[in-house]
Amino acid sequence: MPASEIAKEMRRGVTQPDGTKTRRLRPSIRALAAEGGVYVIVSSKGSTADSRLTERRDAMRAAVADLPGSDALHLDFYDRTRMTTWVRSYPGVVLWPLDRIDQPLPGWQPL
Structure with a gap:
């Protein structure tokens, strides 16, 4: 943007x-x-x-x-680089964006 x-x-x-x-x-x-x-x-x-x-x-x-x-x-x-850096600094958050972009980790489901 x-x-x-x-x-x-x-x-x-x-x-x-x-x-x-x-x-x-x-x-x-x-x-x-x-x-x-x-x-x-x-x-x-x-x-x-x-x-x-x-x-x-x-x-x-x-x-x-x-x-x-x-x-x-x-x-x-x-930007996407800053966002990726932020997400990676919180291991518990890493799986959520993957689920949101339809690339979930097999066997993992959000509550």
Whole structure:
């Protein structure tokens, strides 16, 4: 996901009563900010170099800039390499993504 698409992901289009169109932050992201939560975008396409990762994080921060308390919201972007590294660091989690992509470990079933 390029940085230019991040605002579209985080904000949905809304038509105002006067006919103008705006993009409002998704309610789920507002709720996460209120709780001091975390919003992570995960992209399965390609790998993100440091400069591109910074661009994406900056775009995410810009998308929530008008939200009161947005500083309490932690934002991050994972490419497939970062996601794989994260999953592999938690052995109990490794089997779940395999099941989700229809490549389960034979004999294993989630509860």
